[in-house]
Amino acid sequence: MIEIRAATVDDSAALAGLRWEFRSAQDPATETQDEFVRRCAAWMRRELSIGGAWNVWVAVDRQVIVGQVWVQTVQKIPNPAAESERLAYLSNLFVQTSARGGIGTRLLAIALDWCRANQVDRVFLWPSARSVTLYLRHGFSRNADVMELKIRS
Numbered sequence: 001m002i003e004i005r006a007a008t009v010d011d012s013a014a015l016a017g018l019r020w021e022f023r024s025a026q027d028p029a030t031e032t033q034d035e036f037v038r039r040c041a042a043w044m045r046r047e048l049s050i051g052g053a054w055n056v057w058v059a060v061d062r063q064v065i066v067g068q069v070w071v072q073t074v075q076k077i078p079n080p081a082a083e084s085e086r087l088a089y090l091s092n093l094f095v096q097t098s099a100r101g102g103i104g105t106r107l108l109a110i111a112l113d114w115c116r117a118n119q120v121d122r123v124f125l126w127p128s129a130r131s132v133t134l135y136l137r138h139g140f141s142r143n144a145d146v147m148e149l150k151i152r153s
């Protein structure tokens with residue numbers, strides 16, 4: 001049975017490996033797998049230590065991590081209206097191919113429950129094309145009001 005739980009610092013190496021699996025399949029890597037996993041694991045270890053800005057959940061199948069989702073809150077400038085003053089950026093939702101089929105939904109649901117319980121005003125993300133249906137099912141919509149500027153291509 002697959003368990004969803006909060007990530008710990010000790011998960012960093014496994015999560016960095018999953019990150020490689022996710023992103024190296026999308027774009028050609030500019031560093032080796034070893035270099036990347038070492039660099040990313042060090043970054044994740046820092047972020048997952050006490051006081052880090054990210055909230056992270058993992059899916060675990062018989063002690064092996066097979067999925068993850070990361071949520072970072074972004075403070076808004078205080079305002080005098082009845083509006084919560086936090087945004088959340090959801091990223092790195094990934095489940096290994098062999099474990100897919102419901103786990104992505106469970107990871108997303110736990111992350112969104114956390115946002116609802118923690119006074120988040122809205123959640124933003126950049127979906128991969130194939131995952132749009134998953135986010136639509138969870139209440140996300142396209143927002144034509146957001147502007148973005150791509151600084152580097």
Ligand SMILES: CC(C)(COP(=O)(O)OP(=O)(O)OC[C@H]1O[C@@H](n2cnc3c(N)ncnc32)[C@H](O)[C@@H]1OP(=O)(O)O)[C@@H](O)C(=O)NCCC(=O)NCCS
Pocket residue numbers: 022092093094095096099100101102103104105106125126127128130131132133134135
């Ligand atoms: C997105 C992902 C986490 C879903 O995991 P899952 O366990 O299959 O999720 P569920 O079974 O709960 O949900 C199925 C939905 O996932 C999405 N999905 C399925 N295969 C996918 C794929 N190869 N890539 C991206 N999203 C996919 C679809 O929205 C699908 O719904 P649909 O079949 O009605 O269109 C998983 O497919 C994955 O890791 N994909 C690669 C990484 C990715 O694209 N992540 C989203 C980044 S924003």
